[in-house]
Amino acid sequence: MSNQQIISVADLSFINKALRDINVDLSAVQSGLGTLNYKQEQIESELLQLANTFQKFVDEDTKHKALQLAETRIGNLKQELNTKYGYYAEVRRMATGILQAVDTGTVSNDTLKFTTEEVMIKAPGYWLAPALVAISSWIRNDKDFANRAIDESLKRDDYKTTLFFMLVMRRLKRNDASFKWLERYFMHQNPKNLDREFIIVLEAIATGIFHPNSRSLMMSNVKKWLDQLTQSDNFIDEQKTQWNKYFKASKPTSEEMYPLLEQFAENWDKLDISLREVRTHEILYHHFNKIISLSENSKSTIVQLDEILSLLVTKFDDEELPLQEKVRLQELIIEKDGDKKSAQEMVDAERFIFEEEVDFLQLLTNACFNPELAGATTATQALAVSISQPWIVEAHETFTAKIRNETPPSFKINIEGFNAISKNGDNEKELLKKQAIYYDNITKKKIEENGFPIGATIIGGLLCLLGGWLCIDNLIIGVAVLAIGIVLIWVNLNNLSKARNNIRENIQERHTKAKEVLRGCLAEAVDYRGEHATEDKKAEKLDELLNAITPEDFSSISRDTSRNII
Amino acid sequence: MAKILFGKSDFNLNPKKQETTKFVKANTQDFYKKRSKKYMEIIAGLDDESLTKTRGFDDFMEIIQEEFGTAELSSLPQGIVSKCFLGHPYEVHILDLVGNQILKHYKSGQSMEPSFEKARNLAMHHMYDIVEVYTDKIILIKSDGSTIKYT
Numbered sequence: 248m249s250n251q252q253i254i255s256v257a258d259l260s261f262i263n264k265a266l267r268d269i270n271v272d273l274s275a276v277q278s279g280l281g282t283l284n285y286k287q288e289q290i291e292s293e294l295l296q297l298a299n300t301f302q303k304f305v306d307e308d309t310k311h312k313a314l315q316l317a318e319t320r321i322g323n324l325k326q327e328l329n330t331k332y333g334y335y336a337e338v339r340r341m342a343t344g345i346l347q348a349v350d351t352g353t354v355s356n357d358t359l360k361f362t363t364e365e366v367m368i369k370a371p372g373y374w375l376a377p378a379l380v381a382i383s384s385w386i387r388n389d390k391d392f393a394n395r396a397i398d399e400s401l402k403r404d405d406y407k408t409t410l411f412f413m414l415v416m417r418r419l420k421r422n423d424a425s426f427k428w429l430e431r432y433f434m435h436q437n438p439k440n441l442d443r444e445f446i447i448v449l450e451a452i453a454t455g456i457f458h459p460n461s462r463s464l465m466m467s468n469v470k471k472w473l474d475q476l477t478q479s480d481n482f483i484d485e486q487k488t489q490w491n492k493y494f495k496a497s498k499p500t501s502e503e504m505y506p507l508l509e510q511f512a513e514n515w516d517k518l519d520i521s522l523r524e525v526r527t528h529e530i531l532y533h534h535f536n537k538i539i540s541l542s543e544n545s546k547s548t549i550v551q552l553d554e555i556l557s558l559l560v561t562k563f564d565d566e567e568l569p570l571q572e573k574v575r576l577q578e579l580i581i582e583k584d585g586d587k588k589s590a591q592e593m594v595d596a597e598r599f600i601f602e603e604e605v606d607f608l609q610l611l612t613n614a615c616f617n618p619e620l621a622g623a624t625t626a627t628q629a630l631a632v633s634i635s636q637p638w639i640v641e642a643h644e645t646f647t648a649k650i651r652n653e654t655p656p657s658f659k660i661n662i663e664g665f666n667a668i669s670k671n672g673d674n675e676k677e678l679l680k681k682q683a684i685y686y687d688n689i690t691k692k693k694i695e696e697n698g699f700p701i702g703a704t705i706i707g708g709l710l711c712l713l714g715g716w717l718c719i720d721n722l723i724i725g726v727a728v729l730a731i732g733i734v735l736i737w738v739n740l741n742n743l744s745k746a747r748n749n750i751r752e753n754i755q756e757r758h759t760k761a762k763e764v765l766r767g768c769l770a771e772a773v774d775y776r777g778e779h780a781t782e783d784k785k786a787e788k789l790d791e792l793l794n795a796i797t798p799e800d801f802s803s804i805s806r807d808t809s810r811n812i813i
Numbered sequence: 814m815a816k817i818l819f820g821k822s823d824f825n826l827n828p829k830k831q832e833t834t835k836f837v838k839a840n841t842q843d844f845y846k847k848r849s850k851k852y853m854e855i856i857a858g859l860d861d862e863s864l865t866k867t868r869g870f871d872d873f874m875e876i877i878q879e880e881f882g883t884a885e886l887s888s889l890p891q892g893i894v895s896k897c898f899l900g901h902p903y904e905v906h907i908l909d910l911v912g913n914q915i916l917k918h919y920k921s922g923q924s925m926e927p928s929f930e931k932a933r934n935l936a937m938h939h940m941y942d943i944v945e946v947y948t949d950k951i952i953l954i955k956s957d958g959s960t961i962k963y964t
Contacts, residue, residue, distance in 0.1 A: 644961040648941075648953055652934045652963075787940075 310585030317580035374404035438472035490642035496592035528785035562622030672772025707735035848958040890945040
């Protein structure tokens with residue numbers, strides 16, 4: 248009996264210890280699992296942040312590399328232009344050089360003859376070389392030689408030669424001869440298919456340097472063409488499409504003013520594009536305002552004629568166009584801080600500038616977009632804007648309507664799987680309530696997942712029963728078994744309570760953070776709508792500015808006329 | 814200065830103002846002519862009551878046909894979308910010129926037929942009083958009756 252008692256006590260103590268150990272281990276495992284879950288979520292969130300930061304770094308690095316590459320390429324391309332067409336530069340400088348030398352009478356006829364004839368040999372096939380020979384022959388009264396040189400020049404490039412002599416004759420105040428050259432020029436022109444150098448005529452209108460007769464001829468042709476091309480929608484619609492592309496390409500880059508929306512709004516891409524596009528109205532307002540404010544000109548006729556002559560001889564050699572187009576792309580990449588996509592958008596909008604032949608309305612559009620590349624000055628740009636004004640206004644109205652229509656009507660926010668939809672960020676109370684329900688549900692679900700320890704409790708219960716039964720036979724053993732049962736149940740219930748508290752605390756912490764994020768997103772949404780509305784109003788301001796432009800404001804009257812009137 | 818540059822007074826650079834020029838194709842340009850005050854008023858004053866009363870709809874259609882100069886359905890808008898003044902939760906309504914139900918009101922979040930849905934945002938914008946939806950285009954009408962070609 249006593250042996251039996253000793254063995255029994257020893258066995259129970261061992262079982263008791265083993266069960267306690269198991270419980271402690273189970274508790275540790277449960278608590279560990281809870282911590283692991285929490286850490287995993289934390290790691291996921293940190294990983295997402297890291298991925299975003301890394302993506303930003305990659306984007307910035309790509310832009311930086313594109314910028315560096317563009318800077319290198321632009322140098323190489325300019326070098327190539329210089330190598331391939333550099334010999335033209337000497338001839339070009341000579342054009343105005345000869346005329347200015349004749350003005351001052353400082354160069355002998357022999358020098359002129361020698362220099363221009365040398366150019367003929369140095370620049371084979373180039374239209375300007377025989378044109379210069381013609382001028383030098385004409386100065387020294389060598390009619391036959393002059394005629395032969397003019398024939399050759401016309402053969403090489405009829406239109407440029409014609410415009411060149413029209414300008415030279417005007418510079419020499421031989422107005423009748425200038426008029427005849429102009430007449431000859433217009434005889435061959437088709438408004439649906441003009442050479443790029445026609446812009447020189449617009450430049451002449453904008454600067455008012457021509458004699459009334461010539462000017463009247465230019466004006467009547469321009470008017471006739473405008474009437475002809477604006478009869479149907481086709482030509483105007485094409486220009487409107489291009490203006491639309493130009494407006495889109497003028498949008499600024501992202502400013503990262505709404506970091507929370509950027510991270511949590513599922514429709515951020517659309518929201519971002521809409522904001523950038525609506526900010527374009529302000530940029531365009533300054534752009535057009537600058538154009539129309541720069542139209543003052545106080546230069547003398549001779550200086551302006553020399554400038555136009557320079558433009559004619561430097562800007563319209565078609566063989567240089569492909570290289571010029573490449574240079575432009577690199578320039579834009581630099582201008583847009585390495586953003587190749589934005590640069591390409593602008594190149595696409597401007598692509599007709601590099602076409603050899605365009606219709607008259609396109610020529611106007613080219614002068615509006617980029618007068619320098621189109622071969623004109625800002626005076627012509629202002630005139631072109633004023634003539635194109637009706638379809639610029641229409642294109643801008645359509646552009647504005649498109650922004651308004653494509654602006655997402657609501658913010659689709661997703662914070663840790665909680666989807667919130669807000670129109671203007673003004674439904675904070677309602678969304679916070681929904682968010683609280685969302686986290687309550689998560690808590691409930693997680694608690695359900697961390698279920699009641701039925702097995703351990705049954706074992707505990709059975710031990711209690713066994714203990715109670717054993718008490719009849721042996722009080723000590725019975726009490727010991729009963730105690731083990733109770734401890735087992737208590738430890739399990741205690742662990743369950745701890746694990747559930749852990750879950751509640753974790754989710755509560757997540758909820759608190761998410762609440763702040765949601766509030767931040769909604770505050771940003773309010774600011775976004777405010778900024779959008781302010782920028783949207785600027786569209787009307789720009790329309791007012793554009794509607795006030797008239798061609799009369801930007802086409803200088805003939806200076807001869809004004810002198811006559813005075 | 815104006816006379817010196819684009820001298821003749823009949824010279825007109827604005828394609829919108831060329832309706833009287835003989836070369837202009839009336840059927841393309843007419844869509845974009847300025848809408849009359851009468852048209853703007855009848856659209857603004859529309860409600861279920863005015864449409865259902867005796868001759869209400871017929872009177873309305875007469876004004877529409879007069880505005881567009883034709884009774885051909887293909888030349889008229891499929892429908893006209895504008896802001897709904899019934900108040901919350903209603904957002905926009907469609908005046909359906911080809912369907913059975915003349916005036917349909919839509920609540921916020923309630924989807925419209927796809928051909929009209931694309932006009933919803935524009936109709937809700939304060940700058941446009943009316944959005945005319947055609948089979949091949951959308952025309953926006955401002956409060957002064959001036960038109961904007963959208964697509």
